Amino acid sequence: xxxxxxxxxxxxHPIRDAASGLNEPSGLALDRQGTSLYTVSDDTRIIFxxxxxxxxxxxxxxxxxxxxxxxxxxxADDKTILAVQEESNSIIQFDIFxxxxxxxxxxxxxxxxxxxxxxxxHADQNKGLEGITINFxxxxxxxxxxxxxxxxxxxxxxxxxxINYCKLHEKxxxxxxSIKSEKLDFSGLSYDSTSDTIWITSDKGExxxxxxxxxxxxxxxxxxxxxxxxxxxxxxKSEGVAFDxxxxxxxxxxxxxCELYIYQLHDHNEAATNFDDGCQQRxx
Numbered sequence: 001x002x003x004x005x006x007x008x009x010x011x012x013h014p015i016r017d018a019a020s021g022l023n024e025p026s027g028l029a030l031d032r033q034g035t036s037l038y039t040v041s042d043d044t045r046i047i048f049x050x051x052x053x054x055x056x057x058x059x060x061x062x063x064x065x066x067x068x069x070x071x072x073x074x075x076a077d078d079k080t081i082l083a084v085q086e087e088s089n090s091i092i093q094f095d096i097f098x099x100x101x102x103x104x105x106x107x108x109x110x111x112x113x114x115x116x117x118x119x120x121x122h123a124d125q126n127k128g129l130e131g132i133t134i135n136f137x138x139x140x141x142x143x144x145x146x147x148x149x150x151x152x153x154x155x156x157x158x159x160x161x162x163i164n165y166c167k168l169h170e171k172x173x174x175x176x177x178s179i180k181s182e183k184l185d186f187s188g189l190s191y192d193s194t195s196d197t198i199w200i201t202s203d204k205g206e207x208x209x210x211x212x213x214x215x216x217x218x219x220x221x222x223x224x225x226x227x228x229x230x231x232x233x234x235x236x237k238s239e240g241v242a243f244d245x246x247x248x249x250x251x252x253x254x255x256x257x258c259e260l261y262i263y264q265l266h267d268h269n270e271a272a273t274n275f276d277d278g279c280q281q282r283x284x
Contacts, residue, residue, distance in 0.1 A: 020044075038081060071084045071188055079095065127148040130145065132144075187202060248265040
């Protein structure tokens with residue numbers, strides 16, 4: 001049996017703050033207490049700390065020396081933020097308390113990079129790393145390549161070794177009723193500790209995929225309603241997702257609308273649908 005999931009839109013909040021530079025949110029992460037969120041904006045060198053209604057918390061937001069960050073993740077000890085930069089295909093670590101950059105780690109420097117190098121050599125510059133999340137059961141890190149092809153990559157907890165990877169294609173359930181699978185993009189990640197799965201948002205698909213990385217299959221595809229009273233309008237350019245396991249809530253940021261959407265996750269049991277496995281298992 002698997003979970004049949006539904007999303008209920010609880011509320012949404014405008015988060016644009018032109019004076020602070022929050023205009024194009026990209027990436028979203030929940031702190032480990034589930035009390036605040038982190039995001040970045042494409043045009044500003046700031047990591048913004050937000051309350052759960054999307055209001056900036058000035059005292060815990062801070063300037064950084066890099067721009068064009070995409071996805072964010074917070075480590076289990078709540079001391080470090082991991083971010084991905086699409087232009088350089090790097091992972092960058094920031095100390096939350098000192099507000100200093102710890103290090104930049106180009107993906108190409110990791111052990112076993114040769115296993116995935118072919119997917120980056122001729123990649124479109126706008127199809128690089130886009131999201132990041134952490135499996136808190138073992139502290140392994142997952143990063144996602146946006147497209148051409150979409151790629152989900154598992155790293156060890158030290159960001160030194162590529163352990164595993166999987167192309168995100170139709171064979172594994174990445175399907176959409178109105179978009180060809182090869183045209184789908186992947187713009188954000190959030191690990192779900194309640195089921196050892198990963199939430200993946202697609203801005204072109206205006207939806208979420210609930211993915212079991214161990215079995216290499218999509219468990220559900222959920223549209224992202226923009227209004228509570230209709231299913232016809234969808235969230236446009238969803239660039240970040242954060243899952244709250246304690247309250248079974250999903251937070252989504254829209255880059256185009258500059259809004260924070262909050263959903264309640266409801267589940268029902270239904271027989272599972274199986275997909276063929278064709279992913280690579282690497283160096284555990």
